[in-house]
Amino acid sequence: MKTRFKIYKTIGLIGICIATLTACTDDLNITPNDDQTTLSEELFLNESAYEQVLAGIYANLALTGTDGAGSSNLKNIDAGTSQFGRVLLYVQTLSADEMIWSYENDPGTREIQRNLWTAQNPLLLGMFSRAHLSIALANNFLRETTDAKLDARNVSTATRSEISAYRAEARLMRAMAYYYMMDIFGKANFVTEDDALNSQPPVYDRAQLFSFIETELKAIDTDLIASRQNQYGRADKSVAYMILAKMYLNAEVYINENRYTDCVSYCEKIIGDGYTLATNYLHNFMADNNTNSATNEIIFPIVSDGLTTQNYGPTTVMINGSVGSIEVNGTEVGVSPGGWGGALRVRKQLANLFGSAFANDDRNTIISSGRSIEITDISDRDSGYILQKYSNATSTGTFGIDQTFVDTDFPLFRLADVYLMYAEAHLRGGGGSLSTAVGYVNALRTRANNSNTITSSDLTLDFILDERARELHWEAHRRQDLIRYGKFTGGNYNWVWKGNGSNGISLPAHFKVYPIPTASIAANPNLTQNPGY
Structure with missing residues (x-):
């Protein structure tokens, strides 16, 4: 079992934030219609509750309920369609040119991977609701940790000295949820701890969300724990910097503004905070990535543990799903021999990025x-190549504790992405150094044991897009990247099964954002549907 911040030392932590809430309404369970919840005073008689409730905010990224992997704390929403990392992987990766899911009877998957989604898609409802639940949990924590509440409870000086950092983390996690809402849906129900309970939330559009997230992340900087100094699994300054860097890289998409100079600046902040590349590329995706050399590279993970956090999250899905129907190679990666029988395969556009120059590149795990x-x-699960990037094996030759639910944390943010963002933002006019950008790309290739390093003349925007796929495939970035490059919608770049065409067809421009789920609109009349849906 992994050593980390005890996010899950009590499996009921998410129950603390859900089951014991005194007013968990249908609206919260569906949208949530946010903040219809309050925490029991009895909970805080023990001052350790503050850390536990904070842990529940983090737990919402991995767990879906308190009664095992199949349980859900979102009413009328299945656990398999609402686990944060899994639905993020689906909307960002399965919708693009890297991955195919074989079992199209699984709710919502056919429509996502063939780009046929509608506002009734259960995966979109799961994404919308899970992100809003993160916001609700953070708001509740902030309401319960005001100076007035702490004074009334006579909270000790020792506990109070920790709470300013706890509050900053809660605000960061809320900002991250709003960031994903901005990226995926272009709007969100907007509530903070200052809003009255049971009020109908207003809706913020992309520009309003961008402004709030940027202001919020800068405001909490002094209270966040320094980069690489927090417990594993908890957020620190670099997580805030990462969100800002990604916002600035995509600012032309979000708010029609060039913010590449800011992107370079925040990439430099992260790089200057002491992160280094894992000594082995695959260490980032192994069962001990919380203790091996990947801890120097992973900026923020979604924690997974085969004993204490059993869930059908992204790493469990990808490791079991990548076991080939022909190869039956599950024992190689620490799961049952047949895995999930060839559930996942590689679209040929990704496979074609690994030509002869990448035959021995560690990033090329295509079979x-x-x-x-x-x-x-x-x-036909026997057709298409398969991938062996993620593993439930450890760097020391052992395996995770369970043969289905893996020990492998999902690297939501890692240093390699920062290197590539720096290079792209530089090419887009954001400043920095060309030689530094080339050096970062070559550092990734050298780490992958690829001797084909590049020169300054090789570094182009198209090159960076391809290199991002080679380095970051199946890490929930691809849709965002293709949109930024103008290649997700339209027909200037097609991939197999794009738009439900076997060779790919053009997508309409409004597919750059997903539709607002019908159930979410029903719960909040202030929500309106995105144009085109």
């Missing part, structure tokens, strides 16, 4: 032997 690159029938 092609005995397989065709083509997937003409999605249900």
